[in-house]
Amino acid sequence: xxxxxxxxxxxxxxxxxxxxxxxxxxxxWTFFNLSAFSMERMQAPAFVYMMSxxxxxxxxxxxxxVKQALKRxxxxxxxxxxxxxxxxxxxxxxxxxxxNGAPIDDEAINSVKxxxxxxMAGIGDSMIPGTLIPILLGIGIGISQGTGSALGPIxxxxxxxxxxxxxxxxxxMFGYRYGMNTMRELASGGFRRLTSSLAILGLVTxxxxxxxxxxxxxxxxxxxxxxxxxxxxxxxxxxVFPHLLPLALVLILWxxxxxxxxxxxxxxxxxxxITFVGFLPNLLGQLFGLSGLKAWSIF
Amino acid sequence: xxxWQAALLALFCYLGALTTPWALGTSGGWxxxxxPLVAGLISGIVLGDVKTGVLIGIAVQGPFIALITPGGxxxxxxxxxSYLAIPLAMVGGATPALAVSLAVALGxxxxxxxxLLSVGNAAWAHVGDRFADEGDLNGIIRINYLAQFxxxxxxxxxxxxxxxxxxxxxxxxxxxxxxxxxWLVQYLTILGGxxxxxxxxxxxxxxxxxxxxxxxxxxxxxxxxxSNGHIPIVGAAVIGALLAVLYYMYFSRADTxxxxxxxxxx
Numbered sequence: 020x021x022x023x024x025x026x027x028x029x030x031x032x033x034x035x036x037x038x039x040x041x042x043x044x045x046x047x048w049t050f051f052n053l054s055a056f057s058m059e060r061m062q063a064p065a066f067v068y069m070m071s072x073x074x075x076x077x078x079x080x081x082x083x084x085v086k087q088a089l090k091r092x093x094x095x096x097x098x099x100x101x102x103x104x105x106x107x108x109x110x111x112x113x114x115x116x117x118x119n120g121a122p123i124d125d126e127a128i129n130s131v132k133x134x135x136x137x138x139m140a141g142i143g144d145s146m147i148p149g150t151l152i153p154i155l156l157g158i159g160i161g162i163s164q165g166t167g168s169a170l171g172p173i174x175x176x177x178x179x180x181x182x183x184x185x186x187x188x189x190x191x192m193f194g195y196r197y198g199m200n201t202m203r204e205l206a207s208g209g210f211r212r213l214t215s216s217l218a219i220l221g222l223v224t225x226x227x228x229x230x231x232x233x234x235x236x237x238x239x240x241x242x243x244x245x246x247x248x249x250x251x252x253x254x255x256x257x258x259v260f261p262h263l264l265p266l267a268l269v270l271i272l273w274x275x276x277x278x279x280x281x282x283x284x285x286x287x288x289x290x291x292x293i294t295f296v297g298f299l300p301n302l303l304g305q306l307f308g309l310s311g312l313k314a315w316s317i318f
Numbered sequence: 319x320x321x322w323q324a325a326l327l328a329l330f331c332y333l334g335a336l337t338t339p340w341a342l343g344t345s346g347g348w349x350x351x352x353x354p355l356v357a358g359l360i361s362g363i364v365l366g367d368v369k370t371g372v373l374i375g376i377a378v379q380g381p382f383i384a385l386i387t388p389g390g391x392x393x394x395x396x397x398x399x400s401y402l403a404i405p406l407a408m409v410g411g412a413t414p415a416l417a418v419s420l421a422v423a424l425g426x427x428x429x430x431x432x433x434l435l436s437v438g439n440a441a442w443a444h445v446g447d448r449f450a451d452e453g454d455l456n457g458i459i460r461i462n463y464l465a466q467f468x469x470x471x472x473x474x475x476x477x478x479x480x481x482x483x484x485x486x487x488x489x490x491x492x493x494x495x496x497x498x499x500x501w502l503v504q505y506l507t508i509l510g511g512x513x514x515x516x517x518x519x520x521x522x523x524x525x526x527x528x529x530x531x532x533x534x535x536x537x538x539x540x541x542x543x544x545s546n547g548h549i550p551i552v553g554a555a556v557i558g559a560l561l562a563v564l565y566y567m568y569f570s571r572a573d574t575x576x577x578x579x580x581x582x583x584x
Binding site: 049050053060075086101153154158160162163167171172173179217222225228260262270287290291294301305 | 336337338339340342343344345346348349350353355356358359362368369370371372373375376377379380383384385386393394415422426436437438439440441442443446447449450451452453454455458459461462463464465466469500501504505508509511512513514515516518519520521522523524525526527531532534535536537538539540541542543544546549550551552553554555557558559561562563565566
């Protein structure tokens with residue numbers, strides 16, 4: 020499409036990828052994108068496998084071109100595998116133009132691939148495992164929480180696969196249709212507005228999930244006037260702001276990771292430390308039989 | 319746990335691994351079969367107790383709700399967290415909160431296994447270079463299949479052995495802990511309840527690059543907590559969807575930089 024649509028019917032001898040070639044390439048990638056993953060070359064072997072129907076169609080009769088294409092694509096490649104396929108579509112379009120004599124060398128193709136895979140890794144990671152998956156998991160958790168019904172997980176399986184497979188297929192074909200203009204289309208305002216609106220959905224849902232799945236409360240009591248029953252501090256907190264302790268913990272961890280650059284392991288350790296320190300009086304009370312200490316346990 | 323149950327669970331562990339193609343690649347495997355929510359259902363079906371499986375799966379899902387593998391760096395190994403921790407917790411009769419602590423521990427141990435695999439797999443890429451030099455397309459295609467051997471050993475054979483061996487003493491182990499060191503069980507239960515906060519914080523880190531965006535997060539939070547559970551997560555998602563539509567129509571501008579990692583780039 021990319022090169023020939025202006026001319027209408029492709030002239031005799033012109034190489035043209037069929038819809039079947041593209042669909043096969045997408046299926047191969049969908050299955051095999053990480054199967055030979057390594058730190059050194061990441062998704063390169065899968066990229067070549069994905070290109071195989073395209074290489075065969077375009078260069079099948081020229082072994083030297085096949086060899087060059089294999090070398091060209093056996094280089095480091097890494098992106099978010101489900102949405103990064105936009106780069107694969109663009110590559111298919113470029114290879115088609117090259118096979119028809121357009122002056123596109125190895126470097127041009129690989130710099131376009133690299134130029135898309137980086138941004139798409141960022142966008143894809145924040146949109147799919149960062150937004151879509153937590154939303155669907157949150158809904159699934161909500162459906163089954165308390166009851167343990169199978170419906171929640173089943174909802175997740177069906178909804179996720181339906182959304183991600185159609186989105187991935189669409190993006191692959193989008194890349195092929197727009198070719199070199201793909202990134203300009205993506206940088207357009209409409210796309211950015213869409214992703215920022217989806218982030219709102221993700222954030223609000225994340226709040227709902229957080230409020231539902233974190234359990235942290237305090238057994239501390241406060242004895243007011245003599246003779247009166249001790250007041251449970253948690254009850255007082257719940258009257259003002261329910262689930263305040265889980266929220267505080269989330270915000271501490273968020274602040275640490277965002278502003279202080281904590282790695283995830285540090286966040287885990289901080290959670291471990293906070294809960295342990297809070298539990299320490301209870302622990303010491305049990306170990307040394309000091310029942311009075313237990314009253315000072317925060318968690 | 320019968321040997322065939324261990325084998326089935328190990329098989330799902332393999333099918334859901336990050337580097338296994340057969341179940342729709344990463345989409346159907348890593349992002350579906352290996353999510354603890356789904357692993358809870360599968361473990362429940364295999365072990366004959368769907369309700370317990372799903373409840374433990376929900377709890378274990380918390381810390382891993384927004385697990386992202388940037389550049390292939392896995393911060394926690396979900397395969398072992400899902401298909402070792404959930405079944406073993408079920409067989410051992412552990413509470414969901416206890417299962418969370420176990421899953422996070424096994425996930426941390428599993429990272430080493432993942433690193434071994436992803437470094438070792440570089441050998442396949444070098445074989446691929448040879449095939450590329452020879453112009454052997456089918457050779458490179460074959461690599462994508464051959465690379466399954468190390469994944470199979472790591473994600474099927476190893477979990478099978480651990481499940482089979484672990485199941486025999488999981489119950490005694492949990493009982494021993496509860497009787498001999500009750501404070502440890504109490505502490506791990508508190509920890510297991512708190513650990514999902516890490517998952518939510520990671521999620522926020524991904525979608526709220528600036529503090530002002532926390533307002534949206536807090537809307538979802540207060541709606542659920544002040545409704546006293548009458549508005550469930552699904553309700554928060556619906557409210558979020560409505561707000562997103564409003565935002566799209568009236569507030570977002572093409573030229574202003576707003577939420578989302580949409581602008582993060584790599």
